[in-house]
Amino acid sequence: MVKRSIVLVALVLAALVVVTLPAQSQAPIKIGVIEPLSGPVAASGSYIRMGAEIARDWINAKGGISGRKVDLLIEDNKSDPKEAASAAEKLIVRDKVPAIMGAWGSSMTLAAMPKLEEYGVPMVVETSSAASITKRGNPWIFRISPPSEMEALGLEQYVDKLGIKRVDFLAVNTDWGRGSITAFGDMLKKKGAAVGVAEFMDQAATDMNAQITKIKATGGDTLFLTTAVEQITLVMKQAQEQRLGRKIVTTGGSSSPTQLIKQAGAAAEGSYHIVFFMPWFPEAMPDGRLAKAFVDEWAKRGHPFEGLTEGFRGHDGIATIAEAIRVAGKDEPAAIRDALWKVSLMGVNGPIKFAKDGPAGKESGQSKPSIFIVQIRDGKVALPDFLAKK
Template identity: 50%
Template sequence: MMNRRSLLLASLATPALSVSGFAADPIKIGMTQPLTGAVAASGNYVANGAKIATEVLNRAGGVLGRPLELILEDNKSNPREAVASVEKLVLRDRVPVLIGAWSSTFTLAIMPKLIEYKVPMVVETSSASRITTSGNPWVFRIAPTSEMEAVAFSALLSKFTPAMKKIDFLSVNNDFGRGAAEKFSAALAARGIAIGRTETMTPEATDLAAQLTALKQSDGDTVFVTTGVEQMTLALRQAVEQRLGKRIVTTGGSFPDQLLANPLPPGNDSFHILFYAPWFPERAPHPAIARTYTEEWNKKGWEFAGLTEGFRGYDAMLTVVEAIKLAGKPEAEAIREALWKVKIPGVNGDIAFAKEGPAGQESGQNRPNVSILRLSEGKTSLL
């Protein structure tokens, strides 16, 4: 086991490996992401992560002596198109394995199709617990659920001074936001922290003054903000405007990168739960892999902040390819079996699946790592 791991590690860490001539047809891997529409920014980051993983793996000789081909489809930020994209990938391109689909709603829309077509999918982002507990044996999630994130966070509570006493929530009104408010409340209440109010916002809202003014009335000391990266940035900036005067912690792994170039005024530090902090690849669980990923990304000239989300696509690709290698053939059922045996290092940390959901039809769930980044006047540091 150790031998294979270090071999893969070495191959990932040295991107400039000689290319042997590929005689065989490429092995196809299907990916569905929101490339246009409301959440296109994150979808493109994740897709980019998968693209560079494909390049790195192909330079290292592909898998089973064959090159890899990533077939990327747009799910247009809506569930109907998510299903349509998967039908195209499975029925037309005949991919034996899928990666997708960013939002929980898109992933949930696809899940009945996985059973119908008997194709496994590695879920790289979605946070709703229902994805792995509803009894779908074709689902393997490497992203953390809100609950895992909350539990991992509560272990790091002691890093905050002064200590948290009472917390409030500002959450986007969907699975992601509501789930985070619920799970963080539970995990932190268990640590004796009082829970205040929860304010919600629609995903497209830009003016959050009403919510922030309401939160200001609470006597809590910390506000947890859960939403996409754009609204997160807006919330942080408008919190200054409304003189919120509380510590802000963001959840979900996104980072408000625009605040690096346009920092908030002094005295408005914020804290961000991240799954990969690209400023500090050396602090990642597997620095060599993290560095390869980061360097390849920067070589493309893509936005640096995209690294915080792009790793999801990168790790998902590593996972899928390892499963194909273990299966010994690019066939759906064999890959599903093999996914249970995957044990590899990724950018976020070790990837391996534990069983979740009703007995006999369990889904796979990985246990990812979290870190907390402090943003202070445009400077980042790890807690």
């Protein structure tokens, strides 16, 4: 009797295993996303979410990763570093995601980073520019956006053509803004430009007249502006009101020139913008076909065109994580991290491949993205004169 019941139990267990095994391999692969979906930089985070959803749908339309669908679990960090850390904790502990993309702002990414190390989960950083992110010795960080130094080097070749002789800086008072001033300041000093004042503004500030008045008094020719598009709009309008009369160069790739044309109007005329995607001329991107397909899909979904310069980051981040899961052959955090070192793919921005950065033995991954500069001219986005084909 005893023997028979053991056999029975064994049979039932075996049946359970047979039933659950395929079910488990069919369960969707979860990828966590942390973005600012409310707060002062909510627009940027929402666009990245839209781009991430396009990547997810494209992957799933092609049958997913080894037959498993991709599911995005999206958390709002409310443009607040504290919230970014708790969003990371929630995604890892409660939702058990094996990999995360995030968290837009450098301060938010830096706040989430200790959680990645604590629980051992990799994060692909899609936007943040502060150098410290890949220099801190966090081996779970893989960045596809350029740190400010890389951006500054990308601009170096154009400094003379832009006629930059005397610069001032105005930046958002965060890790991103402060890091950007150091990086561009060093590069410009090396190129022989004089550096005037470095002014800061709170992320939520709306009245920057004090800073503009101070900058006006230095008599420089160029203003480097580092913040998100909302504040760039306000600075441009207020600079026009005070007749600042400077060449403005925005850094960080979050300037959305199309939105500036709409909201700042004539105040944005003539300004230069460092961007990492040129949706106005997708054919000029490293993979013109992918870029064009992304722009078309974005339009088909009715997303606003001005969001494309942020939205591609979401696509590239999710595509990178999906590729790593495919290479790893399983959706486990440590395996995905190891696979991230091996991935080599084409994103909307261009080739994505990680090189080691930071202290030896605990390196973070840093890709070398493509960097572009565009100008707002006659109310349109154009290549600067010195780049335009004759």
